[in-house]
Amino acid sequence: MAGRIPQSFIDDLLARINIIDVLDGRVQKLKRAGKNYSGLCPFHKEKTPSFSANQEKQFYYCFGCGAGGNAISFLMEYENLNFPEAVEELAKAAGMEVPKDDNPQQREKEQQLKKLYDLLAEAAQFYEDQLKGHNTRQDAVTYLQTRGLTGQAAKAFSIGFAPSGWDNILKHLSKSDTDQKLLEEAGLLIHNEDRDSHYDRFRNRIMFPIRDQRGRTIGFGGRVLGDDKPKYLNSPETPTFHKSRELYGLYEARKHSNKLERLIIVEGYMDVVGLAQFGIHYAVATLGTATTAQHLERLFKLVPEVIFCFDGDNAGREAAMRALKTTLPVIEDGKEARFLLLPDGEDPDSLVRQEGTLAFTERLDSALPLSEFFFNSHSEQADLNSMDGRARFSTEVLPAINSMKPSLLQQMMLDRICELTNLSLEQIQTTVNFHESVQTHTPAPAVVSEYDYSEAPSYEESQPYNYADYSSEDHSFEGHGYENTQFKSGKKQHHRPRSNSSELSFEQKLIALLLHYPQLASEYQFPEALKSDTDANSQLLAQLVAYYKQNPTASLGQLVVDWREDETLSQTIVELYEISTSLEITSEEVARAYLQDAQHGLSLKALEQEISLLQKKHSLSKEEKIKLVQSMQQLNQLKTTSKT
Template identity: 55%
Template sequence: MAGLIPQHFIDELVNRVDIVDVIDTRVPLKKAGRDFTACCPFHNEKTPSFTVSPEKQFYHCFGCGAHGTAIGFLMDYEHMEFVDAIETLASQIGLEVPREAGDNQPTRSHQPLYDLMLQCSEHFQHQLREHQQSERAVSYLKQRGLSGEVARDFGIGYAAPGWDNLINALGSSAEQKNLLLEGGMLIKRDDGSGLYDRFRDRIMFPIRDRRGRTIAFGGRILGDEKPKYLNSPETPVFHKGQELYGLYEARQAVRNLERLLVVEGYMDVVALAQFDIRYAVATLGTSTTKEHLERMYRVVPEVVFCFDGDRAGREAAWRALENALPVMQEGREARFLFLPDGEDPDTLIRQEGKEAFEVRISNALNLSDYLYDKLLQEVDMKRVEGRARLVEIAKPLLAKLPKGVFHHLMQERLARLSGIDSAQLASMIGGESGSGPQRRTETKIRPKADRGGNQSPSMVRHAITLLLLRPELANQVGDQTGLEQIDMAGIPLLQELIGVVQSGGVSSTAAILERWRDRPEGRHLNKLASTPLDLPEAGAEQEFLDTLQGLKRQYADQRREALLYKQRDQELSGDEKNELQQLFREKAARHK
């Protein structure tokens, strides 16, 4: 896949970054023995239970269980995505993030385009302040009640009338003109005779990505021309089905965002910010997509959709609900706010103020109520046929939900409404199976039970924990670990860990965890990394080697018992007889 960050670079980054420095600039740390502590930034507490280990390059809260690497901390604390966290850490230590294309050739950097889009934003802001015709734009913004502070925070500007203002200001070379064209700021004339400015005589709203980089613009016309609002086209750095206007500004204004309010347009976002509601965002001329929702839910647990109360608003709300269903995992909440007819967030908040508007938000319909209220309006619940119809129209909607508690509760509610036993309903509509994201099967790191069902202490788990906390122990094993023939749960992971460390590049707990970030075993490795291990420094190597030897003996004992058990009922093969004799000889040798 084009644009992948090479694994060797992630290894190098994690090995070079100091997690203490990363966290301390955001959450002041205090030295406590080998580690550092603080009150946890992820939950309220008075006594510090948040610990940062420079040795592991790992943080863990004993109060709420939050844990991770420097990359994970930025993702959780700053609400960054993985790639953004990588780029942020790399810039802090002066590294440039390489990319790989499918043919292993580096992909083209979009940094020149980002730089030019920033110049466009600065140009429009300068035009708003200095252009001789900007008074019309200033008057419009004042009429809408916008302060200079809000205009500054959102980078609002002005594209003056004319066909070549931007070309003349920033298109000083053929290369610059091509970049402006690529960024959607210029348009080719139909006859091919040249280029002209896309945005003219418009209030300009820069659209910023999660890192605050200007990637596109929305323009509001000042005259009577159409369209009233004009967005940038799709470009290499702007994909309207993924970006949200105001999300970056909301994250900058509110440190611990709890909810996002999805409104229709730029002016709604800015007008709400003027009344200190700083958590509004807007889609960019499209319906709310799954990608929009996933992006929002990585930042907040609650999303409130705000729509006009007319027919168009109700239809848009239902589309939003259908798109939200596949991402409604546990811990996520979606609600729906319908405004009085003829009102939008901009006009309504000016009439009733922030407090009354936020009461409306707090009273918004939750997704389950909205879904069933609408469906009940379409059927006659007094008739058997109506209740059957309810089940039929609800079935494809519930099938979109991810398997889990919320899906189960929604199905239970349908059972109560329809008067059908919940177990019978589940069998009729396929239980909890849905088309949404399914939980991955987790690899359990535990030894197999013996025939009596007893679990012996997990030496596999202990060996993995030792290696995870002291990766250098892998170099004491040599190329032949002797684990190849052992058939126990967790052995393949242990062998892979040893191989990864021995191959070089991975020298810390954090680096190992990042290698397994997106794999099912990663969750278990993170849990093991959080487990205190009371072991003297000098004893770690011998403990690890002894554990490996113990695993080999344990497997040999299990294998010997299995062959003896099989021998009671059937004849062993020649190879099995030889193997059993060898196992007895090895047992006798151990007891000499």
């Protein structure tokens, strides 16, 4: 398909397609439950339905794994399709023909990517043929046989061989200067600038094709047969290959079963292949990098459990500690991360061959939960019998636990610290100045000596206005039909909303309001001072207001499609919409009044931030001093208005 699909066509397509028809046959036990439909989520293993779809709004959401979107995003995830392919599939079902918007730049980019994918597929076939061919060096076959690899396993992962020599792939695939540039862009050739020549990146190596979720070859990993360095060589970053996001073996694992219960993260390609050969088809490996948050977020969308399986040597332990540090901010209730360190000198491939599938699976079943591994690792060298040792231990572990998302697991780990140290949480926090690391320090007022403040308004003894006074849990907007809707604010929040509407932040409730009544965005003025606010929810609110002012009739489905490139953002929007149905806003009139009160509150917050910034300065210009006084006056006026 050439060019960009017109937005008008996408809107028309979503209006004609019934999402329930798309889900039927793909979602098990799908049945009506009140206004919605519920069923077993196809994107993670579950026994109790947590997948919900709304026929009226034409969107779906899973409360178990967080998957959500419209009919297009469902097909993309379920069928491993890209956006244009999913649109084509739905268009066929609706009897529509997808128009092709003439966009030369986009068309050229898509054609370039297609050439790269085709070239990488040809290279993968070339390497595979070299391993199976009569002219294959015997040491390549001998190496694989020594590692116990069967021909069936090699075929399942399309393992190949890059022969010795400087220009094998160059000669086989390059017919012009343009082909050379494409091969270089695909990471298969290296350009020697001094000689202005190209040579093969992979030489005398066992080749492991790396595939994306659709099975397309996007890069390679090569294991050297001789003593050359490095031992393992991966493709560089290319338009098709991004090692911080991709995982070796994930396509093969999902191909073997679309009902995965867990995934194992191992260190090497041969570990993945070896485990699969022994019937353990749910192992993946990172690609020359440590496990990233992007890796984990992707895996936790597929399965509820991830097991890190590392060698038992020092390098393996260090890798496990890095993985632990990365996992803590990502893990949330309903997901589980566990850690398995193998006996020293063993790796998953060697151990499963030595003790068999059953024994290795039993090791996986007994892997340490994240919390147990965390405390075991940190308490090994700690002297918990002395106050100094307990203080050092607490100082080490508290920041790590503080990095976690608010959850039951986090609270239980805090309780565990208290058990290990025989101290209360308050005592521990005092010992390590924990409060100072998580609370905003109130700055001293700026020194102002060149301006007469005798007529300046009283400002609560020169202290910054506390926005929480306006938006505390005890305050509710009364008189507009939503007395039970309370606002909370003050904490910096992640994009991801919490589990119910009573826990939504002040900004998140405004976002939810606009999702239900987007036409009100034209009446809303986002405070200028908050546009530079680094709070994620403030940024999302500003972005949503700007979007609806440009697209006043946009539906939720169109919004999800337009923001599809930011998966976290789209998911947040859908989840906020679903959770916010419990807000007691029954009409546009009520929503408008609600919005006016909310805008008043945000204006207070903006002024408070402006005053705080001025007060942080050691000295102020004359203009800044005047601005400070004026801001204080405006703030007092707004506070008086809010009280009346």
